[in-house]
Amino acid sequence: MNVMSRKMKVTEDTTLVWAKVFSEDKSAPIWFQGIVTAWFFATYIDFPAVTAVRYLLVLALLGVLAMKSAIVLPNVVRSWPLFAMPVFALSSILWSPYPSEALKQGVYFILTPLFIITIISVLDARRAMRCLMFAGWITSFMVLAKFSSIDSGGPYPSKNYVALQMNFMMLLSVAAALNKNELTWIRLAALPFIPMGILFVVAANSATNLVLGGVGIMGLVALRILWVDMGRVKNARSLLFLGGIVLIFSILTVALAMPGEDFVGDVLQALGKDGTLSGRTAIWSAGRVVQEQHPIFGTGLSGFWQPDNGAAQSINYYDFKPYGTILTFHNSYMEVRVHLGYIGWALYVATWVWQGQRAIRNWMVSHDLEASALLMLLLLVFVTTFTESTPWGVFNTPVNIMLLASTAAFSSNRRKFEGYVPVKVSETQVHSAR
Numbered sequence: 001m002n003v004m005s006r007k008m009k010v011t012e013d014t015t016l017v018w019a020k021v022f023s024e025d026k027s028a029p030i031w032f033q034g035i036v037t038a039w040f041f042a043t044y045i046d047f048p049a050v051t052a053v054r055y056l057l058v059l060a061l062l063g064v065l066a067m068k069s070a071i072v073l074p075n076v077v078r079s080w081p082l083f084a085m086p087v088f089a090l091s092s093i094l095w096s097p098y099p100s101e102a103l104k105q106g107v108y109f110i111l112t113p114l115f116i117i118t119i120i121s122v123l124d125a126r127r128a129m130r131c132l133m134f135a136g137w138i139t140s141f142m143v144l145a146k147f148s149s150i151d152s153g154g155p156y157p158s159k160n161y162v163a164l165q166m167n168f169m170m171l172l173s174v175a176a177a178l179n180k181n182e183l184t185w186i187r188l189a190a191l192p193f194i195p196m197g198i199l200f201v202v203a204a205n206s207a208t209n210l211v212l213g214g215v216g217i218m219g220l221v222a223l224r225i226l227w228v229d230m231g232r233v234k235n236a237r238s239l240l241f242l243g244g245i246v247l248i249f250s251i252l253t254v255a256l257a258m259p260g261e262d263f264v265g266d267v268l269q270a271l272g273k274d275g276t277l278s279g280r281t282a283i284w285s286a287g288r289v290v291q292e293q294h295p296i297f298g299t300g301l302s303g304f305w306q307p308d309n310g311a312a313q314s315i316n317y318y319d320f321k322p323y324g325t326i327l328t329f330h331n332s333y334m335e336v337r338v339h340l341g342y343i344g345w346a347l348y349v350a351t352w353v354w355q356g357q358r359a360i361r362n363w364m365v366s367h368d369l370e371a372s373a374l375l376m377l378l379l380l381v382f383v384t385t386f387t388e389s390t391p392w393g394v395f396n397t398p399v400n401i402m403l404l405a406s407t408a409a410f411s412s413n414r415r416k417f418e419g420y421v422p423v424k425v426s427e428t429q430v431h432s433a434r
Contacts, residue, residue, distance in 0.1 A: 028123050033131055035060050036119050040135035043395040044165065045142060045155060054395070058111065065118045072121045075410040081354040082113040082403070085347035089301055089340055096300025105301040108394035116403035117410070125370040125408035126181060132400060133176055136169030137193055143200055150203045163206035164384065168377065168397050170197025171216045175373035178224045208387065212380050219379075223372035227363075280330045280387065286315050287334045291341075298341035328389035335389040348392065352382070355406035362409040374405035 039057045042050055065072050090106030093099040119128050143162060146154040156162040173190040176182050201209050290304065290311060305312050305326045316325045329335050336348045359378050363371045381398045385391045391398045 028127050032064060032122060033127060035064070036123065036128065036131040037134045039115070039119075040132045040397075040400065041138050043400065044135045044139045044397055047142070047155075058115075061115050061118055064122065065114070068118070068122055072118050075117050075121045075407065076114065078410065079113065079117055079407055081351060082117075082406070083110060085336075085340075085344060085351055086110045086113070088344055088347055092297070092300035092303070092340060094300075095297055096303045098300075098302045098306065101302035102300050105394070109301075112394045112399060113403055116400060117407055120404060120407045120410055125374065125404065126179070126368075128404055128408075129172060129175065129370060129373070130182070130186065132397070132404070133169070133172035133190070136165070136172055136397075140166065140169055140193060140196055140200070144196075147200075147203065150200060151205050154204075159204040160206050160209065160388070161390070163201045163204040163209035164388070164390070165397055166197045166200040166204070167209050167213045167216065167380075168401065170194055170201070170213060171220065171373075171377060171380075173197065174217055174220050175369060178220060179369045179373075181368060181370075212383065216376060216380055219376045220373060223376060224369055227372055228367065228369050283315055283327075283329055284331060284334060286311065287329045287331075287338055290338050291334070294338070294341055296341045296343060298337065298339045298344055301339055304338055330387055330389060332385040332389050332392035335392045352385075355402055356382075358406040358409065366409075371408060374401070374408055377401045378405035 035057065038053070039061065042054050042057055086106065086109035089109045090103070093102045093106060096102035119131075123131070143150065143154050143156075143166060150162060151159055153159050154162050156165065170193065173193040176190040177187050177194065179187070198213065201213050290299070305328075307313070307323070312327070313323060315321075316323060316327060321327055329338065333345060333348070337345045340347075355378070359371075359375050363375045366372075378401065381391050381402045384398065388398075390396055391402065393399055
């Protein structure tokens with residue numbers, strides 16, 4: 001509990017202090033946690049009538065934003081870098097060949113960070129992560145129902161996407177199981193979902209996601225032991241941080257000392273990938289042509305992957321996809337370059353820089369596992385930006401994670417005003433105390 005005071009002289013020796021009393025506001029209504037879980041579930045996977053459900057949840061979240069505007073709006077202002085690229089994306093209705101679709105997509109780009117900021121302002125990071133984990137648990141049963149076809153995506157469009165989503169479910173469960181601040185029954189309930197997530201990733205035959213999942217598990221365990229537990233010892237964190245920097249530079253020195261080694265090729269071979277990255281390099285070549293045609297502003301939102309776009313359908317043809325398939329470039333930076341040009345690309349990179357430094361700052365000062373887990377998950381999302389377009393998107397799990405990681409600290413200093421308390425202070429007592 002915090003106290004702020006104003007003094008008023010009563011006598012020569014006595015001062016009356018009217019103290020403002022604050023308590024930490026830990027209110028997290030169950031009904032709101034239910035809404036958040038439903039929202040995360042509706043953005044975790046597509047299911048029948050998902051569009052109607054999303055619209056209802058959008059109205060519910062907007063209602064919460066209005067009710068809690070006193071605590072949400074200041075955090076929206078503090079998070080203004082998250083809205084720079086969405087606002088520019090919305091303005092692309094002026095040059096997109098499909099302005100109505102661009103308008104809808106642009107509004108979604110703005111609502112995505114707005115809703116996460118609303119969620120993190122009302123809940124704390126642990127409860128927000130818990131809701132996202134619950135959504136992943138529900139989704140895992142839908143994946144289990146289509147386990148026989150998981151190597152082709154199961155309930156998702158592709159095997160890589162189902163592996164990515166189940167990776168996040170599994171890693172959130174690992175974080176909950178390791179978190180001493182989490183409720184005991186939730187820690188126990190998370191345990192069976194860890195091997196279930198690993199099974200799904202293995203069955204999906206996605207070597208990349210298997211590696212990311214393994215790195216994520218080892219990273220979470222290491223952060224729990226080295227950063228959270230040992231970090232409570234004086235100066236331990238500084239030594240660990242410096243040791244990590246030394247280790248990174250040592251690895252780089254060894255790598256640079258062996259210029260004849262093809263490390264990238266060795267990694268690709270170990271992952272069962274060829275030099276084309278499963279055909280991605282051919283799609284990237286086609287994307288560069290489009291970039292050169294629209295270098296500054298891009299094609300505008302929804303301006304490329306359309307049935308009547310010859311370039312898009314040519315990519316579908318050479319990638320053996322049916323006519324009219326809404327494909328992606330499998331690279332977030334290329335996706336934004338094609339649709340929003342150099343300006344959008346620069347804003348997107350700036351957004352990542354802001355998000356990264358916010359997550360790192362929160363991690364450096366926090367003694368809880370939530371900040372470490374969010375930083376680890378943010379790192380995994382960042383890695384996927386080079387091979388997937390999902391991190392440049394709306395209403396999906398990777399974007400939810402990166403936004404939670406960068407805004408988690410905004411809920412840590414929330415205070416609730418309890419009232420005024422009169423406190424009489426005697427100068428004689430003060431001198432005696434000294």
